[in-house]
Amino acid sequence: MKNRPGMALLLALTVLLIVEAMTACMLALATQTRLVSAANTRSVRASAAARYELRLAVGGAVPNDLDTMSAGSVQTLSAGTDGDVDWTVTAERLSSGMIVLRSNARVGGPSAFSLGRAVAVPRLLDRAAVLDELNSALLSGSSTVAAGATDVSASTATLPPAWADSLCPATPPLPLPSAIMAAIPPLVSAGASLNGGVFLDSIRAAIDSVALGGISWRDIEQIADRRESGSLTPAAAADSICNVAATGNWGDALHPDSPCGGYFPLIYSRGDLRVQGGTGQGILIVDGALTLAGGAAFVGIVIARDAISIEPGASVYGAVHADGNALLDDASVRYSRCAVARALARSMASRRFVLTRRSFIPAF
Amino acid sequence: MRRPGFTIVELLTTLMLLALVSVGCALLVHSQGRLLHHQSERVAGTETLRTARAVLHQDLAAAERSDIRSIASDSAALRAFRGWGIVCAHNATRAALRYRGLRAPDATKDSLLLIDTELLMTFRQSGATTPSCALRSGEQLVVLEPDAALQDGAVVLFFESGIYHLSTDALRYHRPGENRQPLTDQRIDTRQSSFMMDADTSGVRVQLRTLGNVTAGALGEAHIRFGQHAP
Numbered sequence: 364m365k366n367r368p369g370m371a372l373l374l375a376l377t378v379l380l381i382v383e384a385m386t387a388c389m390l391a392l393a394t395q396t397r398l399v400s401a402a403n404t405r406s407v408r409a410s411a412a413a414r415y416e417l418r419l420a421v422g423g424a425v426p427n428d429l430d431t432m433s434a435g436s437v438q439t440l441s442a443g444t445d446g447d448v449d450w451t452v453t454a455e456r457l458s459s460g461m462i463v464l465r466s467n468a469r470v471g472g473p474s475a476f477s478l479g480r481a482v483a484v485p486r487l488l489d490r491a492a493v494l495d496e497l498n499s500a501l502l503s504g505s506s507t508v509a510a511g512a513t514d515v516s517a518s519t520a521t522l523p524p525a526w527a528d529s530l531c532p533a534t535p536p537l538p539l540p541s542a543i544m545a546a547i548p549p550l551v552s553a554g555a556s557l558n559g560g561v562f563l564d565s566i567r568a569a570i571d572s573v574a575l576g577g578i579s580w581r582d583i584e585q586i587a588d589r590r591e592s593g594s595l596t597p598a599a600a601a602d603s604i605c606n607v608a609a610t611g612n613w614g615d616a617l618h619p620d621s622p623c624g625g626y627f628p629l630i631y632s633r634g635d636l637r638v639q640g641g642t643g644q645g646i647l648i649v650d651g652a653l654t655l656a657g658g659a660a661f662v663g664i665v666i667a668r669d670a671i672s673i674e675p676g677a678s679v680y681g682a683v684h685a686d687g688n689a690l691l692d693d694a695s696v697r698y699s700r701c702a703v704a705r706a707l708a709r710s711m712a713s714r715r716f717v718l719t720r721r722s723f724i725p726a727f
Numbered sequence: 728m729r730r731p732g733f734t735i736v737e738l739l740t741t742l743m744l745l746a747l748v749s750v751g752c753a754l755l756v757h758s759q760g761r762l763l764h765h766q767s768e769r770v771a772g773t774e775t776l777r778t779a780r781a782v783l784h785q786d787l788a789a790a791e792r793s794d795i796r797s798i799a800s801d802s803a804a805l806r807a808f809r810g811w812g813i814v815c816a817h818n819a820t821r822a823a824l825r826y827r828g829l830r831a832p833d834a835t836k837d838s839l840l841l842i843d844t845e846l847l848m849t850f851r852q853s854g855a856t857t858p859s860c861a862l863r864s865g866e867q868l869v870v871l872e873p874d875a876a877l878q879d880g881a882v883v884l885f886f887e888s889g890i891y892h893l894s895t896d897a898l899r900y901h902r903p904g905e906n907r908q909p910l911t912d913q914r915i916d917t918r919q920s921s922f923m924m925d926a927d928t929s930g931v932r933v934q935l936r937t938l939g940n941v942t943a944g945a946l947g948e949a950h951i952r953f954g955q956h957a958p
Contacts, residue, residue, distance in 0.1 A: 370745075374745065374748065378748070378752055381752060381756060382755075385755075385756070385759050388763070389759075392763070392766075396770075434879070434880055435815075435861070435880075457813060457880035457881075457882065458878075458879070458880035458881075461843075461880060461882065463813065463882070482811075484842055484882050486843065577843075719842075719843050720791065720843070720845065720954075721791065721840075721842050721843075721845075721884065722842075723956045724811050724882075724884070724956075725785065725789045725808055725956055727810070727827055727828055727829060727865070
């Protein structure tokens with residue numbers, strides 16, 4: 364049988380061409396879908412990485428050197444690489460109490476990659492504002508009575524017992540401190556000693572009803588290291604290290620070199636508080652009336668949003684601010700800029716980012 | 728001389744086989760074409776839903792409850808975030824900002840809100856001489872005359888009033904005095920799609936369905952809580 368020209372080969376080739384074209388189309392579609400999916404995955408991962416690193420930065424302690432940043436300056440808080448993810452978190456200081464945190468993440472290789480961004484604007488305790496606000500040994504928003512042999516003094520050089528100048532953080536320039544800043548003229552007994560000026564200023568003497576150093580009282584309570592109530596006698600608790608979980612451990616104010624010598628807790632009491640003897644340091648905030656009795660000694664900042672009573676033998680190195688009456692009887696209140704500044708610098712109150720409303724900003 | 732050739736049976740068999748192969752090929756091409764079209768429709772529908780969800784999520788999740796003006800089944804009126812800036816210089820009447828946002832601030836449409844204090848104000852755009860501010864990558868300089876004084880380092884957020892609509896087969900957005908602009912392809916079955924505010928007003932439930940021209944429309948649901956932009 365002879366071969367004859369026919370259409371079988373042509374038909375077969377046509378069919379094969381159609382099938383191959385369709386296969387190529389499907390392959391191209393599948394490849395396109397895979398590339399789009401990979402790009403979407405990279406984009407989601409980059410966004411998640413940026414947000415995760417930002418969350419870590421916001422939740423962590425503020426680095427010490429953030430305090431030395433001037434407004435407008437930028438510092439890298441964290442940067443690293445994990446597999447195909449690179450990230451950087453930077454902090455830009457806007458003012459003494461506000462920071463912009465920017466987190467940038469990059470996922471992918473040199474040719475195909477995605478970028479993720481996240482931005483937060485948390486607050487920090489405005490130390491400069493608090494230092495300026497508490498530039499007196501005693502501030503009272505109501506009546507002030509210095510009875511018996513009470514000693515109220517204001518000197519920038521005063522240091523708590525056993526403290527050295529080397530412990531004192533640098534502070535911005537401030538005017539000379541006053542002994543008493545009061546809303547109404549104080550009553551001072553003949554035996555009392557006042558070393559420093561007495562000023563009447565009802566606005567400066569009153570406690571800000573909204574916030575301390577830009578942080579609301581509610582947020583202050585939230586970030587407090589210790590919440591106390593009722594009556595207690597604080598005492599440092601340490602073995603080789605400071606036991607910050609121990610009940611009533613308010614740091615060791617009289618032994619700065621001891622394990623608890625560097626522990627300056629933010630102590631918050633919702634309601635009245637009575638401190639019966641003992642020693643402590645840090646920032647003590649009482650949303651009620653405070654009584655220091657039985658020779659209690661405190662170093663740092665004391666704020667009572669109601670009355671304060673400092674009974675015989677009790678003493679404070681730092682600054683005391685009461686919104687209500689201030690009654691001092693045979694007590695000692697000595698302004699110490701070093702104690703105030705160190706309490707602010709060491710306390711977690713100024714070492715944590717505080718998130719207020721709209722702290723997180725959609726990033727573009 | 729008789730030449731060897733095809734019989735009529737061979738010819739018919741060949742023709743029948745050819746017809747079968749041709750019909751098979753035609754059916755294959757047709758079904759593949761339909762599959763491709765079907766897949767393309769589904770991908771486009773899913774992409775439309777994804778776009779609608781992404782757009783709504785961006786604005787609604789960034790909004791606080793106080794930014795939501797009203798939610799109806801076919802619309803959501805809100806104060807939508809459009810950008811933010813840091814005050815880098817100011818005097819008694821003007822403030823210069825390092826601005827970053829979706830678009831440049833527009834005094835006729837936008838209001839600004841001072842972060843932290845929640846102080847809301849309007850502003851006028853200023854033609855003042857540009858002050859010197861060190862801009863960072865992606866930032867632009869904007870000079871404003873706000874209603875209240877702004878301090879250096881203050882962070883301000885820019886908002887515009889807008890309404891999202893589910894109408895005429897698409898998700899649309901309109902600002903006061905402007906037409907409704909489509910944000911998606913016209914593939915959304917707006918009669919089967921809706922917004923619904925949570926009972927405790929903490930968020931909004933968005934239900935979207937694509938038009939079912941080829942197959943039953945794809946369904947996309949999202950529950951967006953207000954003020955959930957935080958990571």
